[in-house]
Amino acid sequence: MPRAVEELHKFPKEEYLERIEKLMGLMEEKGVDSVYLSSGISFAYFTGFAYLATERPACMIITKKGGITFMGPSVEKDHLFSQTDLVSEIRTYLDYPGDEHPEVLFSRWIKELKLPSRMGVESMQFYPSAYGYEGPEIREGLPDLTLVPMGSDIYRLRRIKSDNEIEAIRETIKWGNLAHTYLQDYSADRRYEFEVSVEASLEASIAMKRTLGKSYTQKRFLSTPVEAVFMGQLGEHSAYPHSISADRPMKHGDILGTWAYADVEGYFSELERNMFLGEPDPKTYEFHQLLLKLQQTAFDAIVPGARGSDVDRAVHKFAKDHDLEKYLRHHSGHNIGLEMHEAPFLDVGDHTPIMPGMVFSVEPGIYVPKLGGFRHSDTVAMREDGPEILTYYPRETVELIIE
Amino acid sequence: MPRAVEELHKFPKEEYLERIEKLMGLMEEKGVDSVYLSSGISFAYFTGFAYLATERPACMIITKKGGITFMGPSVEKDHLFSQTDLVSEIRTYLDYPGDEHPEVLFSRWIKELKLPSRMGVESMQFYPSAYGYEGPEIREGLPDLTLVPMGSDIYRLRRIKSDNEIEAIRETIKWGNLAHTYLQDYSADRRYEFEVSVEASLEASIAMKRTLGKSYTQKRFLSTPVEAVFMGQLGEHSAYPHSISADRPMKHGDILGTWAYADVEGYFSELERNMFLGEPDPKTYEFHQLLLKLQQTAFDAIVPGARGSDVDRAVHKFAKDHDLEKYLRHHSGHNIGLEMHEAPFLDVGDHTPIMPGMVFSVEPGIYVPKLGGFRHSDTVAMREDGPEILTYYPRETVELIIE
Numbered sequence: 001m002p003r004a005v006e007e008l009h010k011f012p013k014e015e016y017l018e019r020i021e022k023l024m025g026l027m028e029e030k031g032v033d034s035v036y037l038s039s040g041i042s043f044a045y046f047t048g049f050a051y052l053a054t055e056r057p058a059c060m061i062i063t064k065k066g067g068i069t070f071m072g073p074s075v076e077k078d079h080l081f082s083q084t085d086l087v088s089e090i091r092t093y094l095d096y097p098g099d100e101h102p103e104v105l106f107s108r109w110i111k112e113l114k115l116p117s118r119m120g121v122e123s124m125q126f127y128p129s130a131y132g133y134e135g136p137e138i139r140e141g142l143p144d145l146t147l148v149p150m151g152s153d154i155y156r157l158r159r160i161k162s163d164n165e166i167e168a169i170r171e172t173i174k175w176g177n178l179a180h181t182y183l184q185d186y187s188a189d190r191r192y193e194f195e196v197s198v199e200a201s202l203e204a205s206i207a208m209k210r211t212l213g214k215s216y217t218q219k220r221f222l223s224t225p226v227e228a229v230f231m232g233q234l235g236e237h238s239a240y241p242h243s244i245s246a247d248r249p250m251k252h253g254d255i256l257g258t259w260a261y262a263d264v265e266g267y268f269s270e271l272e273r274n275m276f277l278g279e280p281d282p283k284t285y286e287f288h289q290l291l292l293k294l295q296q297t298a299f300d301a302i303v304p305g306a307r308g309s310d311v312d313r314a315v316h317k318f319a320k321d322h323d324l325e326k327y328l329r330h331h332s333g334h335n336i337g338l339e340m341h342e343a344p345f346l347d348v349g350d351h352t353p354i355m356p357g358m359v360f361s362v363e364p365g366i367y368v369p370k371l372g373g374f375r376h377s378d379t380v381a382m383r384e385d386g387p388e389i390l391t392y393y394p395r396e397t398v399e400l401i402i403e
Numbered sequence: 404m405p406r407a408v409e410e411l412h413k414f415p416k417e418e419y420l421e422r423i424e425k426l427m428g429l430m431e432e433k434g435v436d437s438v439y440l441s442s443g444i445s446f447a448y449f450t451g452f453a454y455l456a457t458e459r460p461a462c463m464i465i466t467k468k469g470g471i472t473f474m475g476p477s478v479e480k481d482h483l484f485s486q487t488d489l490v491s492e493i494r495t496y497l498d499y500p501g502d503e504h505p506e507v508l509f510s511r512w513i514k515e516l517k518l519p520s521r522m523g524v525e526s527m528q529f530y531p532s533a534y535g536y537e538g539p540e541i542r543e544g545l546p547d548l549t550l551v552p553m554g555s556d557i558y559r560l561r562r563i564k565s566d567n568e569i570e571a572i573r574e575t576i577k578w579g580n581l582a583h584t585y586l587q588d589y590s591a592d593r594r595y596e597f598e599v600s601v602e603a604s605l606e607a608s609i610a611m612k613r614t615l616g617k618s619y620t621q622k623r624f625l626s627t628p629v630e631a632v633f634m635g636q637l638g639e640h641s642a643y644p645h646s647i648s649a650d651r652p653m654k655h656g657d658i659l660g661t662w663a664y665a666d667v668e669g670y671f672s673e674l675e676r677n678m679f680l681g682e683p684d685p686k687t688y689e690f691h692q693l694l695l696k697l698q699q700t701a702f703d704a705i706v707p708g709a710r711g712s713d714v715d716r717a718v719h720k721f722a723k724d725h726d727l728e729k730y731l732r733h734h735s736g737h738n739i740g741l742e743m744h745e746a747p748f749l750d751v752g753d754h755t756p757i758m759p760g761m762v763f764s765v766e767p768g769i770y771v772p773k774l775g776g777f778r779h780s781d782t783v784a785m786r787e788d789g790p791e792i793l794t795y796y797p798r799e800t801v802e803l804i805i806e
Contacts, residue, residue: 052645055737055744074732078772079643095734097752132737132746134555152537194608194627198601201626205597218648221634223604223626224597225648231624240482242455245621245628329477331498334458334535341458343535349500369481 009171009215011048011265015164016086019046020062022157026120027064032148033116034063036138038127041338043070044266045158047086050219051076056096057127057135059106060087063115071106096133103127107141120150158337159344160357165267165337166381169359172269173379173390175262179204179228180271180393183260187275187402189252193230196250200228200260208262219266226262233257238274238373241329241365252278255372268340270361271391272377276401283371288397291366291374294318295395298332298346298362302380302387308333308350315364316348327368333361336379358382359390412574412618414451414668418567419489422449423465425560429523430467435551436519437466439541441530444741446473447669448561450489453622454479459499460530460538462509463490466518474509499536506530510544523553561740562747563760568670568740569784572762575672576782576793578665582607582631583674583796586663590678590805592655596633599653603631603663611665622669629665636660641677641776644732644768655681658775671743673764674794675780679804687774691800694769694777697721698798701735701749701765705783705790711736711753718767719751730771736764739782761785762793 023046027035037043037060040051047068051058058072067088070080074092081087091109093102103126124137124147138147161169182200204226209216218225232243235254243257250256256275261268274288294315301314312332319325333346336359344352346360354360358381365375378391394400426449430438440446440463443454450471454461461475470491473483477495484490494512496505506529527540527550541550564572585603607629612619621628635646638657646660653659659678664671677691697718704717715735722728736749739762747755749763757763761784768778781794797803 050647052647055746055748075644077732078770079645082643094731095748095750097748097750099752101752131742131744132558132748134746155535192609192612195605198605198626202598202601206595209595214650217650218635221647223601223630223632227626229626232621240485241478242482244453244455244624247617247620328497329480339534341534343458343537345458345498345500345535347498347500349502349504367481 007215009212009264010217011164011168013086015162016046016048018162019157020086023062023154024064026150026153026157030120030148030150030153032118032120032150033065034061035120035150035154036061036122037154038122038125042122042154044219044338047084049080049084049087050266052221053130055131055133057102057106057133059126061110061113061115063113069113071109073102101135103135103141110142115145117144118146118148120148122151122154124149155343158342159335160355161337161359161381162357166357166359168265168267169269169336169379169381170390172262172264172267173271175204175208175226175264176228176260176269176271177391177393178207179226179262180258180260180273183228183258184275184400184402187250187256187277189277190249192249193232193234193246197229198224201226204228204262218263220263222263226260228258228260230256230258233373235372236370239367239369239371241367241373241375250277253281255280255284255374257373257375259377266338268336268338269379269390270336270363270377271379271393272363272375273393273395274374274376274400276397278403279401280397285397287366287368287371287374290322290324291376292395292397294324294364294366295362295376295378298364299380299387299389302354302362302382304386305353307353308344308346309348311346311354311362312348324366327366328364329367330365332364333377335360354382356382356384410618412615412667413620414567414571416489418565419449419451421565422560423489426465426557427467429553429556429560433523433551433553433556435521435523435553436468437464438523438553438557439464439525440557441525441528445525445557447622447741450487452483452487452490453669455624456533458534458536460505460509460536462529464513464516464518466516472516474512476505504538506538506544513545518548520547521549521551523551525554525557527552558746561745562738563758564740564762564784565760569760569762571668571670572672572739572782572784573793575665575667575670576674578607578611578629578667579631579663579672579674580794580796581610582629582665583661583663583676586631586661587678587803587805590653590659590680592680593652595652596635596637596649600632601627604629607631607665621666623666625666629663631661631663633659633661636776638775639773642770642772642774644770644776644778653680656684658683658687658777660776660778662780669741671739671741672782672793673739673766673780674782674796675766675778676796676798677777677779677803679800681806682804683800688800690769690771690774690777693725693727694779695798695800697727697767697769698765698779698781701767702783702790702792705757705765705785707789708756710756711747711749712751714749714757714765715751727769730769731767732770733768735767736780738763757785759785759787
């Protein structure tokens, strides 16, 4: 059966059913008959529902006998079913805090579901505190239930990406690559970073929407479905890895730091490069050459059986041997998926083995105060037969110079 | 002394000193000699430092004898002092999780500070869980200290805005208004919402940067310092208050829902309007007229001495009298400031009195399934002599029609 055009770039329903199946396995293991999910990421992961999390509490209750109940604010009343058919029941309150606190309602509704007494919980709170939300712990509203903490286990289900997820990440990289090409085309002396950034993002977004057609739905609340940004990493500001913004336009001689990706099924990827506005001076050139070697050291250390700490240690060793240790400001990478950063990390302190299906950024960086920051980030998938670098934007210094 | 051009649109240092002074008063009240702050919002509020919060824990410790110590990741090592001179000491770790968990280091460093035994804490956690961060509670690392929960009290300090804050919000509204004008100019049949949105945002952002010059610094990580967006509220999708995105371009006959604001000193504002692509049909016109009356009902209920619940109840009464109750999907508004939504709320369940210095959105809405959503959001400041509506974009149906 050929898939309808509307479905071509969306996860098939089986993807979600397999995830729920894995959750069921976890429930079996923990001896619980239901799970109380309270994070937007979990709603998205298990049902594909994109929830804009605010002060308004929401939860999903998944039971072993089947069936998912969503409890949440009425802003999602009609919206939920426009996105997923995996939820079997929805109960809503008008708004927070309301005449009755939503958690009083949740507790009553959960009692009405007549669940067996052991319930797995993502957190001990009904809902994470955000935007002024305050509320009790679950045990206060449901003293008769035995609560089994499962937050870390549920989190860990997301570590190994399925083929569908890796394909989604491949798709985000493709459009991020296009946006980055425009970013390089449009960067110029005296332009504001946001000018270049939104022009590149817009052009790539239009291309993506026209290419993927109706099959594409933006899942996150972003200005554009494809984004290519500088995060304030211009010239001397690029020495701050999290610069956020620079006060000034670009100028000839600037080292630039970038990030480009697209929102595909809510997934992130990382393509980050340095670019140079004009021929880099010898010192800049030399640091960039060292950066390329530093990143290659990380790539080389990703071998079957390696741990995140092995990769980061190899990077540290290279840095030490080349007198660069004082310029390190962060570890060598992190996993990536529905969240921009996910555990485990390529960090001296993270000894998790890198397993097939993991997708991570490889991005050791060198930050030279007053001169600038040197960092390339590539997205890498570990496959059964070794690592695959998914990002393919040019890396060589000469390819990144803007004349 | 005239202020330097670089400082014209930035808070004077006194603004932060007054906030710290208020915190000192709170510490006196609670009988603590130091406070452990763990949220990025608090860092921004008390020192003006914009922290991009990830899995990397950070804290600020403010002591009564004076002095602020920042503990956090090395990505902020040089960045911090480029933004604030209120921090007297900085201690950093390379990255998370690291050879030693940052909380082990924080605990050791805090012991070295030799603080008196009673410490106020924003949360019982060293750091809120995010992006894969996992860590212990503070009492595990610092069993000898008596921890005094002060999260709600610290949060409440932000409720009453100073004159500087209200001026910053006025400034975000001004540029949001310009962006919204462009949004109305550029909306057209067959255009993607993000096309219109980023063109409007870009044009307003360039105007703002050129107008405010060096005195403006973007504080949040946004594509553009001014943003005007639709959040997916096109046509039938506008019936979902949190639609996020629509799958299709705009088309003649669409009801549009908007939001425009600028990032000024990290503050938010809300200017939301309906716009109509082409003459609205009689039913749409009628609902929009009712929406205007519904919002006017809310404005009229904001009198000195009113509570948030009084305003929302007046809205409910109007809705009931006009058979609109079934179309309500949220309350009438929320406070606003460094966060997009802040407590207290204009909600039937929130009985907090509306006090001079509070700034909130007034935005009751009507959501008619399949037809569309009707909502205007205006930002209102309560002053000593009554409410002041800060947003001034046209509200009348005829003014919002795009031919």
